[in-house]
Amino acid sequence: DTAVSQTPKYLVTQMGNDKSIKCEQNLGHDTMYWYKQDSKKFLKIMFSYNNKELIINETVPNRFSPKSPDKAHLNLHINSLELGDSAVYFCASSHDVRGDSYEQYFGPGTRLTVT
């Protein structure tokens, strides 16, 4: 069973379109994240949700809107896609455990190409 899954794996679209990436985790985790890995391979946090509530939003354009319908899902909707949005997007999840830093589990990534 895949712990953290993302769909689609590849997404090619044109500038100006609106697209969504879905993420699901079956680990029973409380917290989910979206990371972006650009062409230079830098991985950066975009959003973090804990129990369906947004707790981190790292200077991401408001064209990006995460939605968490339940604890197991965190979807990423992107409006008016731009060339610079081309990247690999990773979803991740972790337990909400106080007093220690537990590992995050990452999905396989969604490679978004905007033409």
Place this chain on the structure above:
Amino acid sequence: DAKTTQPNSMESNEEEPVHLPCNHSTISGTDYIHWYRQLPSQGPEYVIHGLTSNVNNRMASLAIAEDRKSSTLILHRATLRDAAVYYCILRDFRIYQSGNTPLVFGKGTRLSVIA
């Protein structure tokens, strides 16, 4: 976030031990030292973490200097499957009062394993 410094790349022969260094001279008392790795075309995966004492798990060992200003990830017998980018990350669990602190990735060390 406290910063880490790692060599850009390292090379190892298969079946040999590998020592991946990480400097974190500005580490604070509440920073955990985490290691993740990213295999080609995959999402990052957790390797190991520690606070003060050396740690062992089935994947690797983590040796932490007494002053905590540096650490070394040890792969006891490198295999071709260990070829990846290895990230040394500091996480202060107090920031968000829970274990779900987002990961701040640096450039990491690209490990090549030669058969």
